[in-house]
Amino acid sequence: MYTLNLPGFDLELTAQSGQCFRFDKIGDSFSLIAQNRHLIIDPISLGKYRFHCSEAEFESIWRPYFDLDYDYRAIGRMITKDCEYLARAYAYAGGLRILRQDPFETLISFILSQRKSIPAIQSCVRALSERFGKPIDENNFAFPEPETLACANVEDLLKCAIGYRAPYVLESSRMIAEGKINLDALNQVGDEELLNQLMRFHGVGIKVANCVMLFAYHRMNAFPIDVWIERVLDQEYPSGFPFERFEGVSGLIQQYLFCYIRYQNVTQPL
DNA sequence: GCGCAGGTAATCT
DNA sequence: AGATTACCTGCG
Secondary structure (H helix, E strand, C coil): CEEEECCCHHHHHHCCCCCCCCCEECCCEEEEEEECCEEEEEEEECCCCECCCHHHHHHHHHHHHCCCCCCCHHHHHCHHHHHHHHHHHHHHHHCCCCCCCCHHHHHHHHCCCCCHHHHHHHHHHHHHHHHHHCCCCCCCCCCEEEEEEEEHHHHHCCCCHHHHHHHHHHHHHHHCCCCCCCCHHHHCCCHHHHHHCCCCCCCHHHHHHHHHHCCCCCCCCCCCHHHHHHHHHHCCCCCCCCHHCCCCHHHHHHHHHHEEEHHHHHHCCC
């Protein structure tokens, strides 16, 4: 157990932000499968958390995973009062952190995400892990390796309710297993090249590629545009969003806007 | 039974 | 280039 203060960090918001599909809320606590581990986190009070792991594990694994050393205050200073809508979004979602997730898991998860709700994506990812992943403990399974999915039968994949995305998952896994694309090597390339390389995967378009860039490669300027963000841009920025003003961190802005519009939709649905 | 949910690729014009 | 359409599956 390791309890500490992490001022400004909002675990609940981060867990339900849609960037990661392996959080479960159990009572007041959160269960997470990542890094080939299973982690329980108890919120104690505002900005204070108890991690069910050693201090050493927290510092070496989870502090980087939760991106706790990135300076999120800098972007807060960029969002001034004249930003109006964005300032409100930031007031709500400023505690969000961009997780540093595994590229393969992120790639496959977002290939699955098309035409699916978040709960449906979660259940698909869990099914894939239970069927093809390495057991971590009695009830929890790591996300499968590319080599395992590359050898899977289509029927077994279809049992995970992934439907027409099965060939996408299979082919992408094969490309990686065969070394046609090296996901680790992509850490070294620039944003534009990374986008192009990711879009070589069948089933990966501009939106999914940007999600992988932001959530797995921590490219803070990647700006995924889905139906929700499209609505925000249409309704709140009819004359265009000032991307130049947030050059380098527009992906974070996207996350604030995304969480805020979804929150509004939950609390006061149309 | 029908329409839609955090899209993509193929196939039009 | 831009618009249209089919597509697995689960849920209301």
